Amino acid sequence: MKRIVFLIVLFVAPLAMGFQNPPAGDTNARIKSVFIYNFTRYIEWPADYQTGNFIINMYGNNPAMLAELNAMAKTKTVGAQKIEIRNTTTLDGIGKSNILYVTPDVTTPLPDIIAKIKGKSTLLVTEKPGFAKQGSAINFIVVESRQKFELNKANAEKYNLKVSAQLVTLSIPVEDNK
Amino acid sequence: MKNKVSIRALLLFLVVILGTAGLRAQTYYHHDRAWDFIMRGQVDSARSEIELQMKEPGSDKDPECWYLYGFVYKEMYKKYENTNTTSPYRLVAFNGFKTALSMDTVSARMQSTRDNLKYLAGRFYNDAVATLDTVNHQTAVSCYTLYRQAAILADPKIDIVKKDVEFYLALASTYNVIYSADKRKNAAYFDSTKNTYTRVLVWDPNSYTANYNLGLLYWNKGVDLMYDIDYDDSLDLVFTVQDKSVDLFKQSLPFAEKAYEMEPKREETLTVLSGIYYSLHDFEKSKKYQDMLDKLRSQPK
Numbered sequence: 110m111k112r113i114v115f116l117i118v119l120f121v122a123p124l125a126m127g128f129q130n131p132p133a134g135d136t137n138a139r140i141k142s143v144f145i146y147n148f149t150r151y152i153e154w155p156a157d158y159q160t161g162n163f164i165i166n167m168y169g170n171n172p173a174m175l176a177e178l179n180a181m182a183k184t185k186t187v188g189a190q191k192i193e194i195r196n197t198t199t200l201d202g203i204g205k206s207n208i209l210y211v212t213p214d215v216t217t218p219l220p221d222i223i224a225k226i227k228g229k230s231t232l233l234v235t236e237k238p239g240f241a242k243q244g245s246a247i248n249f250i251v252v253e254s255r256q257k258f259e260l261n262k263a264n265a266e267k268y269n270l271k272v273s274a275q276l277v278t279l280s281i282p283v284e285d286n287k
Numbered sequence: 288m289k290n291k292v293s294i295r296a297l298l299l300f301l302v303v304i305l306g307t308a309g310l311r312a313q314t315y316y317h318h319d320r321a322w323d324f325i326m327r328g329q330v331d332s333a334r335s336e337i338e339l340q341m342k343e344p345g346s347d348k349d350p351e352c353w354y355l356y357g358f359v360y361k362e363m364y365k366k367y368e369n370t371n372t373t374s375p376y377r378l379v380a381f382n383g384f385k386t387a388l389s390m391d392t393v394s395a396r397m398q399s400t401r402d403n404l405k406y407l408a409g410r411f412y413n414d415a416v417a418t419l420d421t422v423n424h425q426t427a428v429s430c431y432t433l434y435r436q437a438a439i440l441a442d443p444k445i446d447i448v449k450k451d452v453e454f455y456l457a458l459a460s461t462y463n464v465i466y467s468a469d470k471r472k473n474a475a476y477f478d479s480t481k482n483t484y485t486r487v488l489v490w491d492p493n494s495y496t497a498n499y500n501l502g503l504l505y506w507n508k509g510v511d512l513m514y515d516i517d518y519d520d521s522l523d524l525v526f527t528v529q530d531k532s533v534d535l536f537k538q539s540l541p542f543a544e545k546a547y548e549m550e551p552k553r554e555e556t557l558t559v560l561s562g563i564y565y566s567l568h569d570f571e572k573s574k575k576y577q578d579m580l581d582k583l584r585s586q587p588k
Binding site: 134135136137139140143144146147151181184185251253254255256276279 | 514516518522
């Protein structure tokens with residue numbers, strides 16, 4: 110056998126293995142924002158709350174939630190009403206609104222908040238265990254890692270709000286503490 | 288009488304020698320000419336001769352013919368298709384050497400065949416790396432598959448799993464780039480990415496990169512589903528999508544936790560774990576990892 114000398118070329122070329130980036134956004138805020146928008150489709154406000162802007166007031170400090178609500182307001186309306194997002198961190202900042210969403214970091218006693226919206230047609234949305242039984246109409250809760258909401262229909266009706274049967278079906282119904 | 292015997296023996300010897308030489312000249316005529324052409328650098332002529340040789344009876348079972356066949360085509364590849372990542376000549380050369388090795392018993396030639404296979408393996412590998420991008424990744428996979436075969440034949444003791452892990456991690460990363468560029472249009476690449484990382488974990492369950500990226504892939508997908516929800520979607524649909532997202536978050540967790548076990552001081556691992564637990568509404572655990580992350584970041588580097 111004849112031998113031929115040849116050069117073996119074996120480069121060890123580098124391979125890029127890459128790391129992905131964590132996702133942007135807050136899924137918990139996102140889904141609550143979607144829920145809040147959906148509440149406007151299943152709840153009817155009295156006529157005097159169906160003119161002007163549809164005001165959603167967030168009481169408390171949650172930048173991610175505020176960002177999601179603002180993003181929603183940019184693209185959606187409630188009927189012919191433009192959605193206006195407000196944010197307050199004081200009890201006195203609670204004015205007339207269609208929805209008052211109270212973030213879990215708020216330490217103001219619930220009765221004080223309820224007193225602020227007395228006589229108004231404001232859907233009170235909270236996010237603390239037991240609040241649906243203590244006066245709020247809707248209370249966000251977590252069940253098996255999933256965002257759900259309790260609905261106290263009677264509490265909503267106290268504010269002259271009409272709740273559709275479909276929303277009751279989709280919620281975890283709650284009644285007041287007797 | 289003694290002289291007659293000697294002459295008869297000499298004649299017999301000559302007949303045997305000349306007969307053998309003649310037989311060799313007849314059987315290896317084109318083979319030898321091919322070698323001569325190769326030695327003179329006339330590759331095309333060598334190719335014509337070796338092709339003629341391979342048509343001779345018995346050549347297809349002769350490792351020497353297959354060896355030269357492979358060698359000639361390797362030279363053709365070097366001369367004409369050196370930069371062609373899908374070179375047909377290289378493939379022919381590879382098959383020639385592979386066939387030679389499968390039937391050879393001559394250790395010196397077998398070593399030379401392995402050396403040639405090692406050379407080809409190197410070229411296949413380089414082309415696999417060079418073509419591993421969002422456009423040419425299929426070529427990369429073909430080249431790597433050939434590299435793998437050639438490398439094992441060249442050196443049966445090679446740690447090929449190490450190379451497999453390296454290549455398929457890079458391939459998964461490439462698939463993910465394609466998927467991330469347009470998640471709707473390239474939705475199929477989610478599975479390609481997932482399956483490739485999963486394949487790596489079969490070879491190397493302790494691959495930090497595969498565990499971390501697979502965890503992140505599932506988490507990202509769950510987040511994407513949530514953000515794909517339209518505000519006008521029915522609440523029924525919203526709940527269904529949320530279920531799917533939560534399933535993905537739960538799927539992501541074991542991989543992220545494994546990555547954390549392996550690299551507890553890496554910022555990205557803590558970020559991901561904190562994020563996944565947050566998405567699962569487990570705020571206590573989310574805060575635990577966030578606190579660890581904050582502490583890590585506050586330490587002087």
